[in-house]
Each structure stands twice: as structure tokens, then as C-alpha cells.
Amino acid sequence: MHRDSDRHKLFSRRTAMLAGGKALLLSALVGRMYYLQVVESERYATLADENRINLRLLPPPRGRIVDRFGIPLAVNQQNYRVVLISENTDDVEGTLRVLGSIIPISDGEHRRILREVRRRRRFVPVTVRENLNWEEVAQIEVNAPDLPGVMIDVGESRFYPHGEETAHVLGYVAAVSEAEVTGDPLLELPGFRIGKAGVERIYDLALRGTGGSSQVEVNALGRVIRELSRQDGQPGAEIALTIDFDLQKMVTDRLAGESAAAVVMDVHTGDVLALASTPGYDPNAFNKGLSTDDWKTLVSNPRTPLINKAIAGQYPPGSTFKMAVALAALEKGVISPSATIFCPGFTRLGKARFHCWKRGGHGNVDMTRAITESCDVYFYEIARRTGIDRIAAMAERLGLGRPLGLDLPGEKDGLVPTKDWKRATMDEPWHMGETLISGIGQGYLLTTPLQLAVMTARLVNGGYAVTPHLTRDKVSPRATTPRPAPRYKSIGLSSWHLNIVNEATKAVVNGPRGTARRSAIKEEGFEMGGKTGTVQVRRITKAQREQGLKKNKDLPWKYRDHAIFVGYAPVHSPRYAVAVLVEHGGGGSTTAAPIAHDILLEAQRRDSARPGNTPPVSQADDSPGAAVKKG
Amino acid sequence: MATNGLSRAQLTLRQKLWQVPWLFILLLFATAAVGFAMLYSAGNGSLDPWASRQMVRFGLGVGVMIVVALTNIRLWLRYAYAIYAVTLLLLTAVEFGGFIGMGAQRWIDLGFFNLQPSELMKIALVLALARYFHAGSMEDVGRPTFLLVPLLMVAAPAALVLRQPDLGTALMLIIGAGAIFFVAGVRMWKFAVVFFGALGAAPVAWQFLRDYQKQRVLSFLNPESDPLGAGYHIIQSKIALGSGGVFGRGFMQGSQSHLNFLPEKQTDFIFTMLAEEFGLVGGLTLLGLYTLLLIYGFAISVSCRSQFGRLVGMGVTTTFFLYIFINIAMVMGLIPVVGVPLPLISYGGTVMVTLLLGFGLLAGVYVHRDMIIGRRGADEDL
Incomplete structure (x- = not known):
């Protein structure tokens, strides 16, 4: 037993050394914890918020354009579109097949949809078709039980009720090209439209308004959990033309x-x-x-439809x-x-x-x-x-x-x-x-x-x-003021x-x-x-x-x-x-x-x-x- | 003295029950309770799917632990090699019939339970080494040839685990065994030789690492180099930890964990979640509990009168320490990401069983602390 007591002594000595080493290592952990959670805490708290908080832009409705008597010439139309949310259906192909029997979906479209479904996250809606008419909307709603994952979505799109008759005055809106991106974050929103010609272009800033924003909490996949705060934007100004x-x-x-x-x-x-x-x-x-093709036809026409003569x-x-x-x-x-x-x-x-x-x-x-x-x-x-x-x-x-x-x-x-x-x-x-x-x-x-x-x-x-x-009024990007009597x-x-x-x-x-x-x-x-x-x-x-x-x-x-x-x-x-x-x-x-x-x-x-040129509509005062x- | 020891061996069950370190077990319960709370939070305020199952496992494990603690320690001495051999066999089996999980072969599907032999090996190796060194005299330990067998005992399972590949477990086996060598009295210079030898062999070993393992080491060295790839775990974990601050963001309020920016929050990264929700205070509390358990382990080991008991005690304590250190150091970005869970807290069955088996042995060492076992004790009658 003498030998065992030697062994025991050695064991105890070595154990003490081991314990010391472990204590040192644990202190290192504590030091690291202190560094991360006290010294660097604020930086990491900011990073955590950056992770979880997303700023979403809320596009303002574009201002209407009306004629001198208030007849609308450029309006925002409710645009019904059908979207597919792939996480809500077990069978994307099957859903598309049923949908295809209600509204025609071309093969090319079909491929595009499947490609987008694969590329996007499963909860992101993929647009199947835009500009649905009422009948199509009703048909889809009626067949909703057979169409899991299909939803009708309402957006706003610019509409010119009088088409060609006002084209050269109003111009048109279209998607923002890369060269046109300025500081305004609205311009980077997918699907945002800006004025490319005519009144739409020259008064674009006034018509555009300013975007609102919504702070949302998102998870790691980008899914919105809840809205934290919201700031409404300024809708675009309505512009009245002198045009009758x-x-x-x-x-x-x-x-x-x-x-x-x-x-x-x-x-x-x-x-x-x-x-x-x-x-x-x-x-x-x-x-x-x-x-x-349509663009080429327009450009090559000797009667120059795109030029405001x-x-x-x-x-x-x-x-x-x-x-x-x-x-x-x-x-x-x-x-x-x-x-x-x-x-x-x-x-x-x-x-x-x-x-x-x-x-x-x-x-x-x-x-x-x-x-x-x-x-x-x-x-x-x-x-x-x-x-x-x-x-x-x-x-x-x-x-x-x-x-x-x-x-x-x-x-x-x-x-x-x-x-x-x-x-x-x-x-x-x-x-x-x-x-x-x-x-x-x-x-x-x-x-x-x-x-x-x-x-x-x-x-x-x-x-x-x-x-x-x-x-009719003087239009600036911020406000419209009545035009002073001409001198x-x-x-x-x-x-x-x-x-x-x-x-x-x-x-x-x-x-x-x-x-x-x-x-x-x-x-x-x-x-x-x-x-x-x-x-x-x-x-x-x-x-x-x-x-x-x-x-x-x-x-x-x-x-x-x-x-x-x-x-x-x-x-x-x-x-x-x-x-x-x-x-x-x-x-x-x-x-x-x-x-x-x-x-x-x-x-x-x-x-x-x-x-007295008083308009027939109730706008006598202005x-x-x-x-x-x-x- | 011999009669005293003998009488200890013949303690009645009731006497033994009195000897069980109940305070130690209370600390275990407290630590496990922290784990249940974190798993409840990880389940977004629900016992499902993790907390409830973990409780059941813990309950079963505690039963096993007490049975182990009450079992005559000579029995463990006698079957130490057998247990080691069976575990090694199982480990070899996962090379072939193993279940593919988490990108590495680690499990044997027993139908009702996925067994990870590499976890069991941590205990089996402690038992085998303890028995081996128990039988050797101090002079034996001084002979390099005497060390060949125990080195092989470590090398065999470590090699198998590395093949799986599971770097974390292999490291734990090697370092845990090293600690036993150390307290058994192996000379310091021998450790130095092995250490520098390993350092020299590191470039060679690098060639044998799998790509993802290399990636982990590289991304540890510079996590910001690939924030969405390999470095993602570390960065998100540090953000979560740091944003917890001193007092944390509140129970179930951790945005990093609950919005899934933090990966594996119920298993390997559960400490991060604790530190995010309870801050520095929460992290230190858990470390405090661990430290108390470790101190208990040291005290039990040192107070034991048999070399086998002492070595088993230190082996278990060191293994427990390695779990703690590797896991926390990993989630805090101090060492590369290796798959080592946080003991008693992380969700996982085999780890819980392994740990409670180990703690059962530790408690057994305490119960039988005064039993004197001769160098040939394994062959003696019980």
C-alpha cells in the first residue's frame, strides 16, 4: 500500500496541475464572453438588428393627370394578377395545369413560372399572369379549392383611357432603365415605373410622390414576421392640364x-x-x-409615330x-x-x-x-x-x-x-x-x-x-401652385x-x-x-x-x-x-x-x-x- | 485496512444509497433544468419537439446513472476491457452498417434508438485505460514499452472516429486519454515529445482532412472571408452572443435564435442562444454550475483510495470538461467549428446517456471511495 500512496500523491499533484490548466481555459472562456458581450456588445446588437429588420419601401400612388375640366387622362388602374405561392401547394405542375384550363398559359410562360418557382424562396409569390379581366378573376375564385397556392393579387398600374388620342401630350411610363437610377430608392423597386415621355416625364417627380417605408422583422429566410413601424409616403400630385x-x-x-x-x-x-x-x-x-417587334415597327414607320411633330x-x-x-x-x-x-x-x-x-x-x-x-x-x-x-x-x-x-x-x-x-x-x-x-x-x-x-x-x-x-397650375416637384394671371x-x-x-x-x-x-x-x-x-x-x-x-x-x-x-x-x-x-x-x-x-x-x-367656359362638371370655383x- | 475495504465492498444497498453524492446529483438536475428551459425556448415556447423528449431521456439516464453508481466498482474494473472491446466493435460496425446522418456516419440504427458508438467510446476508453494503469506500478509507467498498449487503445478508436469523419470526437478521445496518461504519472517530457511530434505531423495530417474539415479550419481563421458559406455559423453565433449583452434579450426574445439566423440552436449552438437570451449573467451562471460539477469531480477523484477509481473519476471529469470547453470555445469563435454538444444542455440522446453513464461511474467512485483494490483486483472475487 506504500506504493499506492506514492501513486496517490503523484496523482493528486498531477490532478492539481490539470485542474489549474482547466481553470485557465475556463477563464479564457469567461474573458471571451466578456469581450463579446460587454466590450463588443453594441456592435453585435446593431448587427443583430440589421439581420432581423428589413426596410421595405412602399411605393406611392402616381398622381393622376386630368384635362382642364377634370376628365381623367392618366389614371392608376387596379391590376388583377394571379400569383402562385409554391409552399401552399404540393404539386406545382398540377396546380398550373388546372390554372391553364381557366386562363391560357403558353409553354414559354409555363417554363418561366417553373423557373421562378425553383429560384425563389417557397413563400415568395410568383406572378403567373397580369391584367386579368373580371371574368377570369371570378373563374379563378370559383375554382379556388382546386387551385392550392393560387392567389389573386391586386396591384396598381398606369392606364391611359384614351390611348393614342393623348399619347403625345402625356407620354407614357415604363420600367426604370439602369441609367435612370438616381438616389431615389423607389427607382430600384422591381416593377416601378417612371415617366419616359411627355407630361409623364417632365413632371415625373411631382407625379411620383415620395415613397413610404415599413420596417419589418424578417427571419433568416426573409419571411416577414411582423411589421415594426410604418411611415406613409406622399402620394404623387394630381396634375390638371390646359388641354380640353x-x-x-x-x-x-x-x-x-x-x-x-x-x-x-x-x-x-x-x-x-x-x-x-x-x-x-x-x-x-x-x-x-x-x-x-412592336418597337421596330414603331421606329421604322416613315410617318414617325413616336415623334411629337x-x-x-x-x-x-x-x-x-x-x-x-x-x-x-x-x-x-x-x-x-x-x-x-x-x-x-x-x-x-x-x-x-x-x-x-x-x-x-x-x-x-x-x-x-x-x-x-x-x-x-x-x-x-x-x-x-x-x-x-x-x-x-x-x-x-x-x-x-x-x-x-x-x-x-x-x-x-x-x-x-x-x-x-x-x-x-x-x-x-x-x-x-x-x-x-x-x-x-x-x-x-x-x-x-x-x-x-x-x-x-x-x-x-x-x-x-x-x-x-x-x-393649369405651376408644378414643381414639391407642390403645385396656381399659375399667376399671365402678364x-x-x-x-x-x-x-x-x-x-x-x-x-x-x-x-x-x-x-x-x-x-x-x-x-x-x-x-x-x-x-x-x-x-x-x-x-x-x-x-x-x-x-x-x-x-x-x-x-x-x-x-x-x-x-x-x-x-x-x-x-x-x-x-x-x-x-x-x-x-x-x-x-x-x-x-x-x-x-x-x-x-x-x-x-x-x-x-x-x-x-x-x-364663360364654365366646365360642366362641378368645378366652378377653380x-x-x-x-x-x-x- | 483490508478488512475495512472488504467491508466497504459488502455495503448493503441502503448503506450505498446513503453514500451517493446527492448534492452532486442535485447540481446535475439544476444544470439539466437550464437545458430544458433553453430547449423550451428553442421550440418557440413549446415542450415539443425537444424539451419533453430531453426530459424523458434525462429521467431514464438518471435511473441508469444511479444503478451504475450503486454497482460494485470491481465489476467495472473486471469488465473494463470487455466493454472497450464491444464498443470498438460497434465503432467498426458504423463504418459499414452505419446510418448516414449530418454528413458523417456516426449512428447505428437500433430501431428505437440511434446509437453513436463514438460517444460510448469516450467512457469505454476511460474504463480501459484506468484498468490498464491501475494494474501497472510506478516503475511500469516509467517504461516507454509499457505505454505502447494504452497508446494503441487510444489510436484505434481515434482513427476509426476520424475516418467517419468526426474531428471533434477524435480530439476528445485523444485529449481525454492524454489527461489519464498525465495523472497516471507519465513523464512530462514524453508529452512534450508527443506534442511536438504531432505539431510536426500536422502538415501531413492536413492532407488527410476532408475538404469540409479544411474549410472549417480556414473559415475559423477568417470567418468574414465567406460570410454566407462556411463562416456563417461563427458570425451569426458571435452576433447572437454579442447582442445578448450583460443581461440578455429576455427569455424567448433572442432574435438571432428565434428568427433562425442561428443554426443548430437546439444542439451545438445552444450556448449561444442561452447567452443571447440571458446575457453574460446567464452564461456565467451556467459556467458556474459546470465549475461546481468539475470541482466535485476533482474532489471525488482525489479522495478515492483506489487508482482505478481515481483514474475513472479524472477521465470522466476531463471528458466532461472537454465537452464544455470545446463547445463554448467553438460557439464563441475561439476554435474551429467541431461537432461537440454542450453537455446536459444540448438536445441529443446518446450524449445524454454517455454523460449520465460517466456521472454514474463518478458517483460510483465516490460510493466506493474507501474500497482498496489490489493491482490484480480485476481477478479477485467480488
């Missing part, structure tokens, strides 16, 4: 089938009542996602420019209104001949007749006397040559040539022949239909620098000169020899004035002229003349200005003037049908008519 939808529809219908544009505006306030460009496109298709189409103004030339000449004093110029059908400048549209010539014409009958020789002569720079200055005072600040994206400058301009861009001196050509609105001159409408408005509103706008500056024209020109444009339509006399408005008090324009898009060689000119309708579409008409009504107290342009439409008097006749008549009828009457 009924007039807009009438104008669009009237232009249908042509590649054309028309602008109707209030000559005093600058309210744009209608702005149309045909052909249009279906803005709803962009929201749903356009197929590549009213603001982005640039055309020589043709004879509608003659008022500007006349005013410039009168202001410079190079001709008196009653002085006549002899028109033999052409004029000479050096060796070149400049032809009048009327082969035999007009004989002796004074200014009124020259405008009424659109004598080219008269304007060659007074343009020569006035000089291009004077003409250009007048054109710019009338609103040509630069954007007018309409609240639509993509407004084009147009072009009013000057000597300096030519030297700067072409490095060549100006030729007198170019002044002559400019005198009849051809050559380098380019205008948009909107600019022509504004020019017309400025001629008939007493010479005030009216500018166009599309919204447009005078463009400094003598009322005597204006009167001469306006009397002449009255006679264009109402005089016995006016170029647009066949389009006169017969209704008493509704009479319109205006000016026709026919723009040549091809050069006419001497040989062709000698052979005899071909009729427009015998030419291929793209070589036919553009038809233009600018007009206003009523003549006794002008209120509406209109510019109509029909691409390759033939003559201004035969094609454009009748359209302007219909538009101006309708505009006035709608006006007198509602005394009537846009109040502003209109002041103007």
Missing part, C-alpha cells in the same frame, strides 16, 4: 390617317387646348412592356411666314401698305428667275392682296428691300427660332437664318437669293407647328409675347401694322379671292382668319417647270408638298389660334385649311356652349375660364 380633352379628341380624329400635327392655343393666356400629332401610339403598350417636327413655314416679312417691311418703312408691285409670275435676280406659284402672275398687287392671294413676287421684292436680318429679328419677336418653353420634353428650336448664322455655320457669305427665298418662308427657315401657333397668337392678341403652357410683354409692334396684316389674313379666308375662301366659317360670329402655306420638299428644275408641273397627288407620298394653315377665330375678337400641318398633304388651302376650319369651329362651339376671360 373633347377638343383634343376631335383634333386627333380629324388628323387621323395623315402624318400631321395641330396645336390649338388660347391667344391671351397661352393655354394649349389641344396638341396632336398623328400617327400616335398606344402608351399602355409601353407600360406593359413592348415587344422588340407638334413640337419636334421642323418644317419651313412656307407662305405662313409672309406676315412676318410684311411686318418687317412695314416697320422698316420700305413699302407702304397701299403701294403696289407688279407680279408677272416671276422675278429676276441676276440671271436667276424666282417664280410665283401662279404661273401667269397676279398683276399689280398691294400688301393686302399679296397676303390674301399669297403672291410670291411681292414678297420676293419686299424681302429684298427689308434684308434678311430685319426679317429674322421680326420672326424671333413672333416666337420663331427658339424653344418656347412649353412643358413637354423634346421641343425643337426651329431655325431663323441670319447672315451671321450662315457665316458661322457654313463659312459662306449670305446671298441675296436666299433672302428672296426666305421671303416666302422657304430656304433655311424651319419652324414647328407650336411656333406657328404662337406666332399666330402674337399677331392677333395685340402683339403680346404669349408663351404656351400645358398645365405678357408687348413685342413692340405698331397696332396699325398689325391691323393691316390681320385684315389681310381675314380676307385670306373670307375675301372673294382668298386662298382659303372655301374653308370659311359661315356661322355668324365664328368667322376665322388665317394664312395658307404650301411647302415644297423637292427642288423643281427648269426642265420640270417647262414640262408642266405634276399634280401633288401624282407624286410619291414623300415628294408631295407639306400643307400648312395657321388660323385664328373669331375674327372680331380673336381668342383661339391654331396651326395645322399635314406632312406631304398637298396644298395648304386644300388640305390644311379645311382641318383648321373644323378645329376652330369646334373650339368656338364648345366655348359658346358653356358661357374654373380655368376665369383666367381665360381676363386675358
Whole structure:
């Protein structure tokens, strides 16, 4: 037993050492625990919250767009879609088969759904189809017992009830592209739409509103356990346009089938009542996602349905420019209104001949007749006397040559040539022949239909620098405030000169020899004035002229003349200005003037049908008519 | 003295019952109760599926423990090798008929119970080594050749367990056996030789590790390198621990555990959950309970008058300590992730049985602490 007591002693000594070692190790554990739970505790607590708390964005409803009387033009539609939650069904394939007998599911769709089901977590709903109609929703609801895991979900999507008729004004919304992602986290939400064109684009921030947020607790798989807090966002602002939808529809219908544009505006306030460009496109298709084929069709169409010709189409103004030339000449004093110029059908400048549209010539014409009958020789002569720079200055005072600040994206400058301009861009001196050509609105001159409408408005509103706008209120990203009563500056024209020109444009339509006399408005008090324009898009060689000119309708579409008409009504107290342009439409008097006749008549009828322009709907207090009457 | 020892051997059952260390068993109950509470929380405030089953196992285990404690210690001495041999056989069997679970072959499906022979081996090895060293004199222990047999006794099961592969259990077997060698009186320099030899062999051993084991070691060294992959467990565990702070987030309020960011919260990572919900205070309380149990183990071992009893006591105590240390060090990111449960707390049947068997032996050592057993005691009549 002696030996055992030695063993016992050794054992006890070694055990003590072992115990010491273990105590050391346990202290290490305690130290580590202290480090993690006391020293680093706050950092880990934050990490734990980051794990468990997810911030979810709540997209705000997009603001509606309505016309001046409150007719909705862009709305948010409830979008019924059917979704599949795979964890609620034992047999995804079987469920899809039953669902496929109620709503058609193509093979491609079928594969996409199965792929998404595999990729997503089992509780994440996978969209089977969007935009269900009521009948389909009802069918699915009735068959719910046979459709485990299938749910009807309601979302919101943008809808344009009037489609093509308002497409070029409103534009459209579509999914956010990568380049458009800014700081706004809303833009990164899947399925979020932003304005890509038109009013939708230019007022996108106001229409968008600000997103709310919801703090939710999620588990490790991302499933929401509960909502911790919620902050509601700011819905997008409703925007009221100056557009009168009924007039807009009438104008669009009237232009249908042509590649054309028309602008109707209030000559005093600058309210744009209608702005149309045909052909249009279906803005709803962009929201749903356009197929590549449809996109190609739109882009390759020679009649450019995607371009808003009213603001982005640039055309020589043709004879509608003659008022500007006349005013410039009168202001410079190079001709008196009653002085006549002899028109033999052409004029000479050096060796070149400049032809009048009327082969035999007009004989002796004074200014009124020259405008009424659109004598080219008269304007060659007074343009020569006035000089291009004077003409250009007048054109710019009338609103040509630069954007007018309409609240639509993509407004084009147009072009009013000057000597300096030519030297700067072409490095060549100006030729007198170019002044002559400019005198009849051809050559380098380019205008948009909107600019022509504004020019017309400025001629008939007493010479005030009216500018166009599309919204009833001033819209900023944060708020909409009522637009102050317009105070447009005078463009400094003598009322005597204006009167001469306006009397002449009255006679264009109402005089016995006016170029647009066949389009006169017969209704008493509704009479319109205006000016026709026919723009040549091809050069006419001497040989062709000698052979005899071909009729427009015998030419291929793209070589036919553009038809233009600018007009206003009523003549006794002008209120509406209109510019109509029909691409390759033939003559201004035969094609454009009748359209302007219909538009101006309708505009006035709608006006007198509602005394004071009070809208029929109950919006009397914020009537846009109040502003209109002041103007 | 001999008569005294003999009389001890012939203690009546009633006398033996008086000798059972009841305070020790009370501590076991307290510790197990902490486990039940945590499993209740892990079940989201329900006894199902873990807490209730664990209670049943604990109850059965306690019965087994008391039976073991009351069994004459000479019986364990006599059958120590037999038990070791059978366990080794079972361990070999899982190489072939084993049940595939958790990516490693560890279980034998007995129909009503999935047996993990590697767990039982921890006790069997302690018994076998204790018997071997009990029979050797101090001079024997000084002879290197005498150590060959016990080294083989460790190497065989360790190799089998590594093959499964179960790094944690293999380490526990080796370190636990090392502790027995140490207290049995093996010279320090021999440990140094083995230690440095192992260090030298480490690069070779690295080649034999499975990819996932290598991954675990690598992700331990830099858990942030792969936050969603191999490092995920450690990072989430540290977040849970740290966010618990001093007083914890409250019973059943641990977001990391209850929202499933924490993996394996009812088994290997249950300490993390405890520390998340009860904070530093909760963690230290449990460590305190463990420390008391360990102290008990040391005291019982040192007070025993037979070398066999002392070695069994220290073997069991060290095994218990290794469970505690490896598990807690792992969940706190101090050592790589190895599958070692937290004793008495983690959900699991075999571990509970192994532990209570071990504690039964420890209590048996205490009951029979005054029994003197000769070096050939295994062959003596009972």
C-alpha cells in the first residue's frame, strides 16, 4: 500500500496541475464572453438588428393627370394578377395545369413560372399572369379549392383611357432603365415605373410622390414576421392640364390617317387646348412592356409615330411666314401698305428667275392682296428691300427660332437664318437669293407647328409675347401652385401694322379671292382668319417647270408638298389660334385649311356652349375660364 | 485496512444509497433544468419537439446513472476491457452498417434508438485505460514499452472516429486519454515529445482532412472571408452572443435564435442562444454550475483510495470538461467549428446517456471511495 500512496500523491499533484490548466481555459472562456458581450456588445446588437429588420419601401400612388375640366387622362388602374405561392401547394405542375384550363398559359410562360418557382424562396409569390379581366378573376375564385397556392393579387398600374388620342401630350411610363437610377430608392423597386415621355416625364417627380417605408422583422429566410413601424409616403400630385380633352379628341380624329400635327392655343393666356400629332401610339403598350417587334415597327414607320411633330417636327413655314416679312417691311418703312408691285409670275435676280406659284402672275398687287392671294413676287421684292436680318429679328419677336418653353420634353428650336448664322455655320457669305427665298418662308427657315401657333397668337392678341403652357397650375416637384394671371410683354409692334396684316389674313379666308375662301366659317360670329402655306420638299428644275408641273397627288407620298394653315377665330375678337400641318398633304388651302376650319369651329362651339367656359362638371370655383376671360 | 475495504465492498444497498453524492446529483438536475428551459425556448415556447423528449431521456439516464453508481466498482474494473472491446466493435460496425446522418456516419440504427458508438467510446476508453494503469506500478509507467498498449487503445478508436469523419470526437478521445496518461504519472517530457511530434505531423495530417474539415479550419481563421458559406455559423453565433449583452434579450426574445439566423440552436449552438437570451449573467451562471460539477469531480477523484477509481473519476471529469470547453470555445469563435454538444444542455440522446453513464461511474467512485483494490483486483472475487 506504500506504493499506492506514492501513486496517490503523484496523482493528486498531477490532478492539481490539470485542474489549474482547466481553470485557465475556463477563464479564457469567461474573458471571451466578456469581450463579446460587454466590450463588443453594441456592435453585435446593431448587427443583430440589421439581420432581423428589413426596410421595405412602399411605393406611392402616381398622381393622376386630368384635362382642364377634370376628365381623367392618366389614371392608376387596379391590376388583377394571379400569383402562385409554391409552399401552399404540393404539386406545382398540377396546380398550373388546372390554372391553364381557366386562363391560357403558353409553354414559354409555363417554363418561366417553373423557373421562378425553383429560384425563389417557397413563400415568395410568383406572378403567373397580369391584367386579368373580371371574368377570369371570378373563374379563378370559383375554382379556388382546386387551385392550392393560387392567389389573386391586386396591384396598381398606369392606364391611359384614351390611348393614342393623348399619347403625345402625356407620354407614357415604363420600367426604370439602369441609367435612370438616381438616389431615389423607389427607382430600384422591381416593377416601378417612371415617366419616359411627355407630361409623364417632365413632371415625373411631382407625379411620383415620395415613397413610404415599413420596417419589418424578417427571419433568416426573409419571411416577414411582423411589421415594426410604418411611415406613409406622399402620394404623387394630381396634375390638371390646359388641354380640353373633347377638343383634343376631335383634333386627333380629324388628323387621323395623315402624318400631321395641330396645336390649338388660347391667344391671351397661352393655354394649349389641344396638341396632336398623328400617327400616335398606344402608351399602355409601353407600360406593359413592348415587344422588340412592336418597337421596330414603331421606329421604322416613315410617318414617325413616336415623334411629337407638334413640337419636334421642323418644317419651313412656307407662305405662313409672309406676315412676318410684311411686318418687317412695314416697320422698316420700305413699302407702304397701299403701294403696289407688279407680279408677272416671276422675278429676276441676276440671271436667276424666282417664280410665283401662279404661273401667269397676279398683276399689280398691294400688301393686302399679296397676303390674301399669297403672291410670291411681292414678297420676293419686299424681302429684298427689308434684308434678311430685319426679317429674322421680326420672326424671333413672333416666337420663331427658339424653344418656347412649353412643358413637354423634346421641343425643337426651329431655325431663323441670319447672315451671321450662315457665316458661322457654313463659312459662306449670305446671298441675296436666299433672302428672296426666305421671303416666302422657304430656304433655311424651319419652324414647328407650336411656333406657328404662337406666332399666330402674337399677331392677333395685340402683339403680346404669349408663351404656351400645358398645365393649369405651376408644378414643381414639391407642390403645385396656381399659375399667376399671365402678364405678357408687348413685342413692340405698331397696332396699325398689325391691323393691316390681320385684315389681310381675314380676307385670306373670307375675301372673294382668298386662298382659303372655301374653308370659311359661315356661322355668324365664328368667322376665322388665317394664312395658307404650301411647302415644297423637292427642288423643281427648269426642265420640270417647262414640262408642266405634276399634280401633288401624282407624286410619291414623300415628294408631295407639306400643307400648312395657321388660323385664328373669331375674327372680331380673336381668342383661339391654331396651326395645322399635314406632312406631304398637298396644298395648304386644300388640305390644311379645311382641318383648321373644323378645329376652330369646334373650339368656338364648345366655348359658346358653356358661357364663360364654365366646365360642366362641378368645378366652378377653380374654373380655368376665369383666367381665360381676363386675358 | 483490508478488512475495512472488504467491508466497504459488502455495503448493503441502503448503506450505498446513503453514500451517493446527492448534492452532486442535485447540481446535475439544476444544470439539466437550464437545458430544458433553453430547449423550451428553442421550440418557440413549446415542450415539443425537444424539451419533453430531453426530459424523458434525462429521467431514464438518471435511473441508469444511479444503478451504475450503486454497482460494485470491481465489476467495472473486471469488465473494463470487455466493454472497450464491444464498443470498438460497434465503432467498426458504423463504418459499414452505419446510418448516414449530418454528413458523417456516426449512428447505428437500433430501431428505437440511434446509437453513436463514438460517444460510448469516450467512457469505454476511460474504463480501459484506468484498468490498464491501475494494474501497472510506478516503475511500469516509467517504461516507454509499457505505454505502447494504452497508446494503441487510444489510436484505434481515434482513427476509426476520424475516418467517419468526426474531428471533434477524435480530439476528445485523444485529449481525454492524454489527461489519464498525465495523472497516471507519465513523464512530462514524453508529452512534450508527443506534442511536438504531432505539431510536426500536422502538415501531413492536413492532407488527410476532408475538404469540409479544411474549410472549417480556414473559415475559423477568417470567418468574414465567406460570410454566407462556411463562416456563417461563427458570425451569426458571435452576433447572437454579442447582442445578448450583460443581461440578455429576455427569455424567448433572442432574435438571432428565434428568427433562425442561428443554426443548430437546439444542439451545438445552444450556448449561444442561452447567452443571447440571458446575457453574460446567464452564461456565467451556467459556467458556474459546470465549475461546481468539475470541482466535485476533482474532489471525488482525489479522495478515492483506489487508482482505478481515481483514474475513472479524472477521465470522466476531463471528458466532461472537454465537452464544455470545446463547445463554448467553438460557439464563441475561439476554435474551429467541431461537432461537440454542450453537455446536459444540448438536445441529443446518446450524449445524454454517455454523460449520465460517466456521472454514474463518478458517483460510483465516490460510493466506493474507501474500497482498496489490489493491482490484480480485476481477478479477485467480488
